[in-house]
Amino acid sequence: MAAPLSASLFMRLRRDYRRATQCDLLCVDAEGRRQHAARGDRSGPPWKACAASLRRTLDEALRWGEPCIQVGPEDRLIWGVPIMHNAQVLGGLVAVGPRLTTAPARSPAIRKACSALLDLAIRHHVTNAAHLTLRREHTERERRRAVALHSLKDGGYDSIRAIYLREEPGLLAAIKSGERPAAREIINRVLVGIYHLGRHRLELVKSFVLELVVMMCRTAVEAGGEPAELLGANYESLSAVAAIQDEEPLCHWLTDMLERLMDGIRDNRKYPNTVLLKNGLRYMETHLHEEIGRDDAAKAACLSPSHFSRLLKEQTGQTFTETLNRLRVNKARELLARSDRPILAVALDCGFCDQSWFTKVFRKATGLTPGEYRERHPFALPPASP
Structure with a gap:
């Protein structure tokens, strides 16, 4: 069997990798047999007798889409990247690190060396980067699904409707504010919950998915997406979902729909940030008497807390606390001038x-105490009835 790489290319890769990481590099064929070993090279373990270990290193890298650290002969840490032509594995590059007793497998230096090997293989086009990316994405989806299922069990949901309402x-808030990672996490939890509780009832699952898509489309339009385009996508979804006969394609379809909606909001955002900020300010004005925080106002504005604070500072020149105090003082001035309520009652009504x-x-904002302000703005009682 021919070697997966030419000797000259491998020696160049080996030299570059050694220089970057101080770790040696082996070239092996698809069965884990070492290739291009230099004559008289006696350093390191007897790799000729370790083909199974080297092959397992490549299998794990192919499975997870990235180098996975294994313990090889003489307790040395090894990790690898498959050499590929399209989807065919021709062999692999296997890095040989220090012994486990001198370098923990999770040390930053080892993790960096793993990333360097993957980057080296991709940069020199000796592996299938797209295939490995798909494997990593699949692994991440499975990880999120496991986390979501654990959360589902802890939440004690007993129906699909309960998951949906929760x-x-x-x-919808994540879609409005353009927080794509948060929206993806929620979609994943919803899908896991729907599948877990609605297994063997695909038509029921489809009905909830369609209901969710309608709500997502409407929210995307409210957040500035192009109505004709998004509603057209919603119409297309009806026939697309009807043709799906398995849960896995339905999952991919819904996540793709989410990405399309988020792209539509990003590409045609007609909902200016000033409008979103006003929604947050309106929330603050109507909840002055409550104990509210920045996160509450940001959620009402469909913005992340940090983005809300930044917009607030840009538009008003004030922080959240300064703005909240200003609104509360303005409300207090109104109550002091237009009612005879006790000062303590006014304070509580305004959230102090x-x-x-x-x-x-109040004194910091107006230069007067509440009592002094009331004296200068006396409350006029209505005339007595005759």
């Missing part, structure tokens, strides 16, 4: 926890 608000704190904030 997760829908967060999903006690009168002393209210007085301190």
